[in-house]
Amino acid sequence: MAYQVTEVVKRCQNANESLILDLSECSLIQVPDAVYHLMRHTELKSCDLSGNVITKISPKFAVKFNLITELNLSQNQMAKLPDELSDLNYLETLDISCNSFLSLPTVVFKLKNLKKLIAHTNKIIEIDFDLLDVNNNSLESVDLRFNPLTGICYDILKEAKVNFKIELSERMKEDWEDLDI
Template sequence: MPDMKHFDKRARKSETESVLRRFLSVSGTRKIVRFAVFRCFFIPPSEFSLAHWKQRKIMRPPSQYPQAVVGAEAETEEPDPRLMAMMISTRLAGRAVIRVVGRCNEAQENQELDLSNCQLMQVPDAVYHLMRHTELKTCDLSDNVITKIPPKFAVKFNLITDLNLSHNQMSKLPEECAEMGSLERLDISHNTFTSLPTCIFKMPKLNQLNANDNHIVDIEVDFLEEAPSLQNIDLTRNPITPRIHDQLSRITKIRISLSPREKEDWEDLTI
């Protein structure tokens, strides 16, 4: 009788290879990657230097034909730096795609999706494809440049208990996140939120929220107090208004971490 577990692993490996063939196609010898589902997700590194490319010479074997000598000067011309930068960025982007697919493959084994530090601008559609038969428990999207989470993320991954969105560039969450009925811990720290998303107050099992180091000024205090399971909130290092700061300080049913309130000009007697 065949080993079903081994068969399952071979099937997943075959599916991963199929996804790579589908989303990464190499054209000729120039190795130009064409992105389909992964398009617009990779940020090329800006710190890459072209100095060593400018110093390199194009080495070609000597020609046996006299007419090739005419073009010898053209052969020694330096390559276009912009073309070299495009080729390097494309190569790095291909590696990033392979990294994402590899981590999705690992998540199929342990139900923990770790896409942190992958230079993502968005969650690629291929991730939903690869995870369609996996019941994820945790998801880490931290240390990327993601600006928004699409509504289908909450629909596809509604069984997640721990979601880390820290160190991105998000300023809002879709209302569909309120349907994440299993979510217990949410980290949105180090983003660009100016207020707490209202969907957070509707999550039935959310008990821990990290929202420190944002640009939060205003908070719906009444909605916050009505959150069904919220127990701990970190709001430190946010420019919360003095009025909201005082209201939050009076809440006792939720443990709220706040930075010391700065005195307004009329309160500071030393001025």
């Protein structure tokens, strides 16, 4: 435990110079309040929280780190994101892969400058097409590979006429879908 605290402090000190906060693989269950305190005078550009056991991000994250352009939340245990993340007006890349999302969090559709959304290897079965802005001018790619999308959702995404690239893996039919009735 003491090692982990020391490591987090060291990484925060490094981020004061590089403007890139790398707290990956630190066994965090959340972003500690001490991190917000240590980074209070730093205008971060990137934050990597991958490979932890985080289940949720605090709403104050967006307030404290509102200038970041890259956020990596991959390989955690998250199933939702706070609406306050929509205040990340400069965010261009969001990685929520390898988590427990059942659908794309609605907040991702509110990120005005998001170019790349990486959401592969979750438990996403459907996409709310009403929220998916097909004319989104900033979005360049959405990675939805290795999600158990329903057949209808998969087909709609495969045929979607959008201004950005949608990455899908081959859909494996469920056993019951092959039954002739």
